[in-house]
Amino acid sequence: MKAIMDLIGRICISLxxxxxxxxxxxxAKATKALMTEYGVVWRQDLLFYGAIVALVLGSILVLIGYRAGLGAFLLLAYWIPVTLIVHSFWNDAPELRRMESIHFMKNIAIVGGLLSVLVNGSGKISIRRLFATFRVRNA
Structure with missing residues (x-):
């Protein structure tokens, strides 16, 4: 049952x-405009495309369970700065503070899930385990 729950958790985080x-x-155009609005203007195209690569590659690695720790690290490297920049509720007006703090806490929960994958690995149902248990017979 634990192996199935590990897989379901990895699927949910990857999605x-x-x-x-x-x-x-x-x-993309709206995302770059939002980046500018939040003051992320230094090498914006590099950050934008780098984030997409980190998101796709990290999601694939976590999902299939091959180098899941590396995938979780890539996703954390994206998610933590984005959370601190976009959901900085301590800088928001009082009428927005409650909602932004809820979004911030949800993102912190996702960080917790990624840290769990980073520390515990991918579990029994993964491509890595499949490679480790697969034996090639000599013909």
């Missing part, structure tokens, strides 16, 4: 970041 990458690609 969040696959959607984030999809949304960033489809709405």
């Amino acid at each position: 969040i970041f696959f959607y984030e990458a999809y949304d960033s690609i489809v709405y």
Whole structure:
């Protein structure tokens, strides 16, 4: 049962970041405008495309369970700065503070899930385990 729950958890976390990458690609112009609004103007194209690569590659690695720790690290390297920049509720007006603090806490929960994958690995149901247990017979 634990192996299945590990897999379901990895699927759920990966879906969040696959959607984030999809949304960033489809709405690239709006995403770059939002980056400018939040003051992220230094090498914006590099950061934008680097984030998409980190999101897609990290999501794939976490999902399939091959080098899941590396995938979780890539996603954390994206998610933590974005959370601190976009959901900085301590800088917001009082009427926005409550909602932004809720979004901030949800993102912190996602960080916790990624840290769990980083520390515990991918579990029994993963490509890595499949490679480790697969034996090639000599013909």
